[in-house]
Amino acid sequence: xxxxxxxxxxxxxxxxxxxxxxxxxxxxxxxxxxxxxxxxxxxxxxxxxxxxxxxxxxxxxxxxxxxxxxxxxxxxxxxxxxxxxxxxxxxxxxxxxxxxxxxxxxxxxxxxxxxxxxxxxxxxxxxxxxxxxxxxxxxxxxxxxxxxxxxxxxxxxxxxxxxxxxxxxxxxxxxxxxxxxxxxxxxxxxxxxxxxxxxxxxxxxxxxxxxxxxxxxxxxxxxxxxxxxxxxxxxxxxxxxxxxxxxxxxxxxxxxxxxxxxxxxxxxxxxxxxxxxxxxxxxxxxxxxxxxxxxxxxxxxxxxxxxxxxxxxxxxxxxxxxxxxxxxxxxxxxxxxxxxx
Ligand code: ATP
Ligand code: LTN
Numbered sequence: 001x002x003x004x005x006x007x008x009x010x011x012x013x014x015x016x017x018x019x020x021x022x023x024x025x026x027x028x029x030x031x032x033x034x035x036x037x038x039x040x041x042x043x044x045x046x047x048x049x050x051x052x053x054x055x056x057x058x059x060x061x062x063x064x065x066x067x068x069x070x071x072x073x074x075x076x077x078x079x080x081x082x083x084x085x086x087x088x089x090x091x092x093x094x095x096x097x098x099x100x101x102x103x104x105x106x107x108x109x110x111x112x113x114x115x116x117x118x119x120x121x122x123x124x125x126x127x128x129x130x131x132x133x134x135x136x137x138x139x140x141x142x143x144x145x146x147x148x149x150x151x152x153x154x155x156x157x158x159x160x161x162x163x164x165x166x167x168x169x170x171x172x173x174x175x176x177x178x179x180x181x182x183x184x185x186x187x188x189x190x191x192x193x194x195x196x197x198x199x200x201x202x203x204x205x206x207x208x209x210x211x212x213x214x215x216x217x218x219x220x221x222x223x224x225x226x227x228x229x230x231x232x233x234x235x236x237x238x239x240x241x242x243x244x245x246x247x248x249x250x251x252x253x254x255x256x257x258x259x260x261x262x263x264x265x266x267x268x269x270x271x272x273x274x275x276x277x278x279x280x281x282x283x284x285x286x287x288x289x290x291x292x293x294x295x296x297x298x299x300x301x302x303x304x305x306x307x308x309x310x311x312x313x314x315x316x317x318x319x320x321x322x323x324x325x326x327x328x329x330x331x332x333x334x335x336x337x338x339x340x341x
Pocket of ligand 1: 021024027156208
């Protein structure tokens with residue numbers, strides 16, 4: 001049988017996740033699971049998925065924790081179903097061309113554009129000192145990640161929309177300055193239903209950097225803890241299990257999680273629990289979440305200390321490097337850097 005890697009690929013997909021903490025159920029539903037779906041659907045597309053460790057050091061990281069998180073994110077990608085026969089999985093810092101092209105992107109972008117990025121403004125907050133320069137130049141690295149592989153599609157959350165727009169502008173600007181070099185990429189956003197909210201403050205998104213541990217479910221949380229977190233999720237004082245984002249944000253979020261992990265629609269779930277109370281609904285949902293996460297944890301613990309994980313990451317980086325080196329030669333030549341070979 002012809003392996004998927006041998007099918008002629010005419011398109012490219014690129015995406016990454018930062019290893020800044022432990023991955024949540026939100027990351028699974030909104031990102032990891034989408035990648036798995038796309039790897040199976042997009043037969044004509046070569047996928048490059050990486051652990052964005054260079055992005056992580058835009059804010060301070062502990063050396064030991066960072067190393068652990070990088071490996072853990074890689075193992076979780078695989079545990080969630082990413083297939084190394086269909087995807088090039090690698091660690092960003094192991095492909096030096098990301099940093100090389102990032103500098104070229106900094107030399108294409110304007111300071112004003114970087115300063116306008118809302119994520120930069122939010123993360124910087126009111127702090128005046130100790131902001132790393134890379135927090136400002138971060139979108140240049142992200143543009144490099146994408147343009148290096150001539151990505152056609154980039155699956156991202158809508159919080160990354162502005163960075164993708166900037167990437168498109170940089171690609172277009174570079175192309176008009178130096179001649180056709182980069183593909184101008186398109187963003188791919190998962191269905192809106194898939195934004196998972198905090199369990200304690202359902203108006204905010206579920207985030208791995210939240211200070212309240214009860215607000216998120218980690219993919220590697222103990223199963224008993226997961227059950228407890230769902231059972232103690234904030235809901236309103238009404239008793240109806242009904243989707244209403246404005247008045248019943250907590251229950252609506254739990255309905256979204258339920259629908260995302262089963263093949264039932266929200267309407268069908270509402271009907272099923274028409275005559276039930278919150279406790280029954282939450283208890284059923286806890287089992288559904290636990291049933292989805294249990295096999296992921298099982299595969300995770302099988303792979304985390306296996307040398308196979310290293311082989312997959314090495315092969316992924318080799319393929320990425322091959323494509324990236326070719327691109328960088330072209331870029332240097334277009335700009336006039338170095339000597340002509
Ligand atoms: P942080 O919470 O530290 O800001 P994050 O959890 O948003 O980080 P990222 O590395 O920025 O993590 O996101 C990885 C991917 O997971 C992105 O595509 C993002 O859109 C998606 N994602 C993150 N949180 C959620 C969520 N609550 N619901 C759906 N998708 C999410
Ligand atoms: N900035 C993204 C992670 C990321 C990324 C990328 C996503 C880094 N480089 C390239 C898509 C393509 C984030 O914070 N979610």
